[in-house]
Amino acid sequence: MSELPVVNSHNEWDTLEEVVVGVIDGATVPSWHIMLQATMPTKQWDFFKQSGGQPFPKERIDAARQDLEECVHILEQEGVKVRRPDPIDFTKPFSTPEWQSAGGLYAAMPRDLLIVFGDEIIESPLSWRSRHHEIWAYRRLMKDYFRQGGKWTCAPTPQLVDELYDENYTEPEEGEPHRYVITEFEPVFDAADFMRCGRDIFVQQSHTTNQFGIAWLQRHLGAEYRIHQIEIKEQSPMHIDATFVPLAPGKLLVNPEKLAKVPEMFKHWDVFYAPPPCTPVEHPMYMSSRWLSMNVLSLDEKRVMIEKGEETLIQDLKNWGFEPIPCNFRNFYSFGGSFHCATLDVRRRGTLQSYF
Numbered sequence: 001m002s003e004l005p006v007v008n009s010h011n012e013w014d015t016l017e018e019v020v021v022g023v024i025d026g027a028t029v030p031s032w033h034i035m036l037q038a039t040m041p042t043k044q045w046d047f048f049k050q051s052g053g054q055p056f057p058k059e060r061i062d063a064a065r066q067d068l069e070e071c072v073h074i075l076e077q078e079g080v081k082v083r084r085p086d087p088i089d090f091t092k093p094f095s096t097p098e099w100q101s102a103g104g105l106y107a108a109m110p111r112d113l114l115i116v117f118g119d120e121i122i123e124s125p126l127s128w129r130s131r132h133h134e135i136w137a138y139r140r141l142m143k144d145y146f147r148q149g150g151k152w153t154c155a156p157t158p159q160l161v162d163e164l165y166d167e168n169y170t171e172p173e174e175g176e177p178h179r180y181v182i183t184e185f186e187p188v189f190d191a192a193d194f195m196r197c198g199r200d201i202f203v204q205q206s207h208t209t210n211q212f213g214i215a216w217l218q219r220h221l222g223a224e225y226r227i228h229q230i231e232i233k234e235q236s237p238m239h240i241d242a243t244f245v246p247l248a249p250g251k252l253l254v255n256p257e258k259l260a261k262v263p264e265m266f267k268h269w270d271v272f273y274a275p276p277p278c279t280p281v282e283h284p285m286y287m288s289s290r291w292l293s294m295n296v297l298s299l300d301e302k303r304v305m306i307e308k309g310e311e312t313l314i315q316d317l318k319n320w321g322f323e324p325i326p327c328n329f330r331n332f333y334s335f336g337g338s339f340h341c342a343t344l345d346v347r348r349r350g351t352l353q354s355y356f
């Protein structure tokens, strides 16, 4: 088999060869801000208001670390090379000329910060102030990928001044049009608001990704790529990967509660509506809904890493022709992501194609 560039990834399903898996060590409660009010579960608001800048409870971090170790072990057994970022001290306060943050967040979710198009890794312009320096945890890896031939791009560093945020944001009532906590002051996006299907890229506008950010990425990528915006009905959108999950050419997993409409261009694909998640309602979820059930990682067009307790979806995937690989990950769920969030697929064996 021919040697691929060290960075080479075009979609969500080509055979996975190298992946970055996040670390949970040092996870720190982000400082309270209107961004959290727009996206975090209401029942956790008091926790965030009281604990911003302090480490998350040790027992939760320890349990999530165990899940990550199991995930790494399985990936390696499946023949995937795993690399890890460096935890940094997220309890250190920091500031810019215009604002301060009591601390950072974590290096658990590389999917939010980085996105790969072919041989290029792009650092995204994150909109949460507490995440402004999170990329430092990945800089050793970025330098290394660059030295090995990867292209390394940083989107314009956002200022994150008050003009970016709608301080008076409240969630729209049922039936009211979408509104977002971020303005169009400057380009921002979280990489996790995008899904790659070769030349066609899908995005949701969200509380972390604005139109300016989407336009920046489209112009940067140029005419070889087409970015399509999906229609969602969720009022607190943040990250597309529990809403719209292409698993293989012709196979799309969607969220019945979050996606408003399957895009017309998928009319020749099998579209499967995910079943309700199996995670108990009382399981601690600081940062997301239980729909992390859908936040799976494809190792190729058949093998899919999925949380062990998601028995309904595991069975559905088997019936659909997949080979689910179960792994304990519920304790990691507590921090707002599952396998897709916790990883960055740096190298997949494949080429740039059009699937539509």
Ligand code: NVA
Residues within 6 Å of the ligand: 237, 238, 239, 240, 241, 242, 287, 288, 289, 290, 291, 292, 295, 336, 337, 338, 341
């Ligand atoms: N914000 C999404 C999770 C995205 C991985 C949710 O809470 O369902």
